[in-house]
Amino acid sequence: MSLEQMDKQKRKKVLIINDPLQYGGSDLVAVRLQQHLDPDKFECVYCLRHDEIGPMESQVAQSGVRILHQPDTACSYIKSYFFYKRLLKKEPFDIVHCHLLFYSGIALFAAKRCGVEKRVAHAHFSQPMRKIRNPVIRFVKSLYHVVMRGFVSFVSTDIIGCSQAAGEYLAGRRGFRRKGTVLNNGIVTKQYYLNETVRQNVRASLGLNHKIVLGHCGQLHDVKNQMFLLDVFHSFHRRYENSALILVGDGQDRQQLERRIEQLQLSKCAHILGFRNDVPQLLMAMDCFVFPSIHEGFPLTLVEAQAAQLPCVVSDTITPTVKLTEALQFASIEAQPEEWVKKIETALRIDRHTISRDRVVEDFDIARVCKKLEQIYLRK
Template sequence: MNTASHPKPLRILHLTGTLDRGGIESWLVNLLAQVPGSEARMDVLVVSPDPRPGDLDRQVWGLGGRAFHAPPTGRPLAFLAALWRHLREHGPYDVVHSHIHHFGGLALLAARLAGVPVRAATSHLDSRRGDAAAGRGRRLYLRGMRAALESGVTHRLAVSAEAAAALFGPGWRERGTRLVTLGVNLEAVRGARGGAEHLRRELGLPPGEAVIGHVGQFRPQKNHLFLLDVFAAYLRRHGPARLLLVGDGPERSRVGARVRELGLEDRVHLTGSRPDVPGLLWAMDAFVFPSLTEGLSLALLEAQAAGLPAVVSRGVPLDPRMRLEAVEVLDLEAGGEAWADAVARALARGRAVPEALDFDVARTSRELLAFYAQAVQEAGAGGGPR
């Protein structure tokens, strides 16, 4: 649908976590870069236990968006009051779009009460394993958030079937949930190829040694500690290599301690959060992703755009449009040695850069904008859900 039918630019508020370099947050920045301000004006409200300024706040402002920070999620009444004020002072918004999983239910209920016509929730994560193991207090919280979500949401979206079931329940299809593709900046990945050797020298990666890589925030679900055990097993079984860990987060100190415990300080490179992830992918020879849970990994999509062979856990949903021949899937229970051997097989397969990959953010951004425009038009005509 052409957004020209909407007389003014759509006003959209995205709710997300701290704007550090992560999958959802980087996608939001790419989205802002793709959408003309004449068609949509987008704000970002950071909703987090620790809503501090992140690495990408300035980029949001630089791309014509605005980044705001809500009170910590541990103070729900203060959060609701601040969200209500924000919607009144900075709106009116046509769309409030939550990317914050369960807590988004409370935010969308508030948006409904404030009169926002389109209230979308995207599930980016398969949280079922952790939700099933939750204690009594957490179960009560989840029940309350799900009830709020049912009352507040008008459009249910998810990046995979697994993520859809986690947020919207086993009957997600019957509830009209739409599976969406976020997309990655394929042009940026392809354009970074020529800088690989420079980056390898900068990072102290010697020529002739394989570089095993991972990109992701240092959080428990990413399973960095297991990855270190895999790497140690690889060194024992297959010889010298380097491990490149790109990202930052609350688990970084634990990861660093484990690196020292294993005596791998000279072979594990913790780069921290960096803006040149596309170039770093070309400095790698294989991509390893042992996550406990995921939605649809944008980091894996970028690795595929760079042609990297990959080893991933069964907790990582795969899309049929991916280059599945370049991916080996293992159970985490197989253990470090089996994973190390799979990494060796990935390195033997080598890099194979695809001519095309059906996950270009330039296209998926247009699809999302058309979805917004249609939803707003239907809501204005009285044909959309309330």
Template sequence: MVAIRILQSLATLDYGETEAMIMNLYRNIDRDQIQFDFVVNERTAPFFYEAEVKNLGGRIFTLPTFSGKNFVFYRKKVNQLFQEHPEWEIVHIHDASSTMLMIDLAKKHQLVTIAHAHFDRDFINFKTYVQKILRAPIKNNADYLFACSKLAGAYVFNVNKEEVRVIKNALEPEKYIFNENIRKRKRAELGLKNEMILGHLGRMEIEKNQLYLIDVFKAYHALNSKSILILIGEGELKEELQRKVSEYGLKKNVRFLGVDTDYYEWFQAMDVFLFPSLFEGVPLPLIEAQAAGLPIIASDRITKEVNISNLIHFKTIEAEPSQWAKMIDDLYLLFREDMSEKMIEAGFDAKDTAKELKDCYFSILKEGS
């Protein structure tokens, strides 16, 4: 049997929650039956997941970044892409703002279209207003509506929650089981032993609210001078965050670690995980932190659907940073529980979700035959 190739449409293949979730599913899906190809915005530097995608048998195609001014040229390139690849039967679109620019052309080439929502609120500004206009017809034009949660689907597509199929932001639970040897090794890489390590994982963008996180750490460091903050991720705000850390005189205490393929091992080194986002869908880092058995303080703007343990403590980001700081010592755990079974029971195991997605693709194709 020749594997069916599904086109996954994203803005990028660098690390991000959406990209990490898709890669978790890609590693675990039966690739003898289903193969993924990817279309992303073009650039010269390699993507974070590029080598892994190719090793798994996937192909990467690029399009110019849509700017509005290049509307005709962009659609010409999309049409050309579909024309050159009749082997695709389904296009699974994850970048909500560009979805409508693809759907009608995909249909023209007899592709089944899936629109997938990954967030449940957004900023209120001109750019997001335009994106909302672009998203408005999706509910009538896409063949299927998927989302990370019912709330995200209802928000992005402006439909009743029951009209959306939820595909959970799943992970590989076995990677997160607490391991004392990994903890010691990762701490040794930083030249640390018994310090209190606070951690955060996320793309460095405004919605992740890491500027507030630096303020929280400043307040906590005043209470515990043997504390360290590790930040895992890259993004456009990195330099601004580094400047703020420098202004506070905390360069030795805040470590910018970037992202590597074994980034999940850093959860072992942490003592408390902080996640003060302005908005999210069902954030994968909070699933990961729970899988690692970490106590968590998270923004109360995040959906409670993410809370699958007793480890998350929601706190308003309207509070003074000192209020977050005061919670930290109370959450420290001497023992880290193995949460893998709980992740599986809650439906966040990538093996199960990958099988669900595979079955879903086959069901869709059967309906259309």
């Protein structure tokens, strides 16, 4: 047996189950964790739900990581169970790490039946993505959540939450207390250190010289409350005509948001940039980060914004533990846009260079976060 074959035998084989890899959010968390695991200890393979090719997939594949797809025709709960069971029988894995919230229960049940020793469910959200108005559907959905919390807790060996609330949303309070670990959303902190040359170059490339730039990163989805953000910017722009808004991200609400930008006559100063792979540089170009989400788990984008020494104004529905610097302020999503404008004005008076990144580096640097994940993978 060659040395290379012996090394492969020593490594733990990890199956990462996820949706198509988009830039940002939980997909970016999953990819960063995989990329910073010790390659001498772990060999990773992705299994992505659906046939869709996400924008990050080619980047991951180029790094030499193997990617499998669960076809659209095999994505019902019953078909999913048999799909994962066939996969795990054909190719043994030591660890299955699933990022699909309650759907994780199906994949991890198959893993349990196939004798996989380490089965990890990873929670990235603390509430449902959409509010359900129909009381019957809401009751059925609530019942489903109760059943699946117990099921996920039963089939998992470990439950990871990006926050305590996210872990309890996935596995229930008792389940998370028994099997849970809070694992911070890690970033490569050195990439976000404020660089004035980069800042000025990005602003020039976007035509934002001499502008007050408000920014936002996130999937274009109603839970992110970007319609309200446009109302806030509309009020702000009436006071400061030399202002601009950049929205980094894409999603199902894009056309609706573009129509709203036209209605508010903001087309020359509010820009949707789509998915980008230069988020650290874009954060440097901003003057204030505005994040009015209706709810979140522990948003990665707020870790990134604070790592870039960017003053932030965020909704008070987000966990208070997201405050990593003194330059983050909370505002009520029940408040009028003018109240948010006042908070933004306060934020703009802060000198970014005085904002300390110490806590971000200490608690959220990806190298430290991955060491903790490796301990979870290896513990009995």
